[in-house]
Amino acid sequence: MQNENIRLEDLLSKTKSVQSDVGNINSVAIIGAGVMGQGIAHTIAAAGMDVLIIEKDAEHLQKSKEDLAESIDREIKRWAMTKSEKKSILGRIKWELSLNSVNEYDLIIEAVDEDFNLKQLIFMELDSIAKKDTIFVSNTSTLSLTKLAETTSRPEKMIGMHFLHPVPKIPMVELVKCLHTSNRTVELVKAFAAKIGKTPVEVYEYPGFVTTRAIVPLLNEAMYILLEGVATAPDIDTAMRLGYNFQYGPLEMADMMGLDEVLAWMETLWKTLGEPRYRACPILRKLVRERKLGKKTGEGFYKYDENGKIIPEIIVA
Numbered sequence: 137m138q139n140e141n142i143r144l145e146d147l148l149s150k151t152k153s154v155q156s157d158v159g160n161i162n163s164v165a166i167i168g169a170g171v172m173g174q175g176i177a178h179t180i181a182a183a184g185m186d187v188l189i190i191e192k193d194a195e196h197l198q199k200s201k202e203d204l205a206e207s208i209d210r211e212i213k214r215w216a217m218t219k220s221e222k223k224s225i226l227g228r229i230k231w232e233l234s235l236n237s238v239n240e241y242d243l244i245i246e247a248v249d250e251d252f253n254l255k256q257l258i259f260m261e262l263d264s265i266a267k268k269d270t271i272f273v274s275n276t277s278t279l280s281l282t283k284l285a286e287t288t289s290r291p292e293k294m295i296g297m298h299f300l301h302p303v304p305k306i307p308m309v310e311l312v313k314c315l316h317t318s319n320r321t322v323e324l325v326k327a328f329a330a331k332i333g334k335t336p337v338e339v340y341e342y343p344g345f346v347t348t349r350a351i352v353p354l355l356n357e358a359m360y361i362l363l364e365g366v367a368t369a370p371d372i373d374t375a376m377r378l379g380y381n382f383q384y385g386p387l388e389m390a391d392m393m394g395l396d397e398v399l400a401w402m403e404t405l406w407k408t409l410g411e412p413r414y415r416a417c418p419i420l421r422k423l424v425r426e427r428k429l430g431k432k433t434g435e436g437f438y439k440y441d442e443n444g445k446i447i448p449e450i451i452v453a
C-alpha cells in the first residue's frame with residue numbers, strides 16, 4: 137500500500153514537472169521558412185508563443201515573409217481570421233538570417249529541405265549555440281532522426297514532429313521517437329503538441345513513418361496513371377476526390393507538398409526499403425529537373441495564378 141502511494145506521488149510530481157516545463161516553452165525557433173516552416177510558425181504564433189524564423193538568405197527571407205502574410209490574407213478573405221488576429225500572429229514572429237540568437241528560445245524546430253547533410257550541419261551548429269536543455273525537433277518526413285541525434289551532444293533530446301501541410305489546418309502531428317529519445321522528451325513534446333492544438337500520434341523511427349510511407353505510393357501511382365495516358369491530371373484528381381471523398385486529388389496534393397520534397401522522400405524510401413513501389417515516376421523527375429515544383433513555384437502538374445489557384449485550362453503534364 138505504501139509502495140503504491142509512493143509510486144502515485146512520484147507520478148504526480150513527474151506530471152507536475154512536465155506540465156511546468158511545458159509551461160516554460162513560450163518561445164520557439166524555426167529553421168527554414170518554406171511551405172512547412174511558415175505553417176508551423178503560423179500555428180505556434182496563433183497559440184500565443186513567440187517565434188523566431190531563420191532563413192538562409194535575404195531573398196528567401198523576404199519571399200517567405202510575403203508568402204506567410206498572403207496565406208493569412210486568404211484566411212481573412214474566407215472570414216476564417218480577422219485583421220487583428222493577423223496583426224497579433226505576425227507581431228509574435230521575428231525573422232533573422234543567423235542562428236546566433238537561438239539560445240534565447242525554449243524549443244528549436246528544423247524545417248529545411250529534406251537533405252540529410254544540410255540538416256546534420258544545422259543540428260551541429262545549433263548544438264553549440266542552444267541552451268543545454270533545449271529540445272531539438274526535426275520535421276523530416278523520411279530521414280533518420282537517430283543519425284541526426286548522434287551528431288549532437290544531446291541525443292536524448294532529439295525527436296521528430298512530423299507536421300503535415302497545411303499545418304494550421306491539420307489537427308495531427310506524428311511524434312517520431314528515435315533510438316535515443318528519452319521518455320521525458322516525448323512527454324514534453326506531447327504536451328507542447330497539445331498546447332498548439334495538435335493531436336500527437338507516437339511512432340517509432342522508420343523511413344516515412346506512417347503518413348509519408350502510406351501516401352507516397354498513392355501519389356506515385358497517380359503519376360504513372362497520367363504517364364500511361366489513362367486519364368488527364370484533372371480527371372485523375374476528380375476521380376480520386378469524388379470517388380474516395382478525398383479533400384485533394386493525388387496530383388494536386390503532390391503539387392501542394394512540393395514536387396522536390398516528394399521526390400526526395402521517394403529517393404529515401406527507395407534506397408532504405410528497396411521496394412519497387414517507391415521507384416519515382418519519370419514525370420516527377422522531369423518536373424523537378426525543370427524546377428516545376430508545384431504550387432510554390434507556380435507550376436507543377438498544374439499552373440497556378442498569383443493567389444495559388446489552379447488555372448483550369450493550362451495543364452502542364
Ligand SMILES: NC(=O)c1ccc[n+]([C@@H]2O[C@H](COP(=O)([O-])OP(=O)(O)OC[C@H]3O[C@@H](n4cnc5c(N)ncnc54)[C@H](O)[C@@H]3O)[C@@H](O)[C@H]2O)c1
Pocket residue numbers: 167168169170171172173190191192196200247248249250251254258275276277278298299300301392393394397432
Ligand atoms: N511539403 C510537405 O508537404 C511536407 C510535409 C511534412 C514534412 N515536410 C518536411 O519538412 C521539411 C521542409 O519541407 P518544405 O516543404 O517546407 O521545403 P521548402 O523547400 O518549401 O522549404 C525549405 C526552406 O528551408 C530553407 N533553408 C534551406 N537551407 C537553410 C539554412 N541553412 N538555414 C535556414 N533556412 C534554410 C529554404 O530557403 C526554404 O525556404 C522537409 O524535411 C520535408 O520533408 C514537408
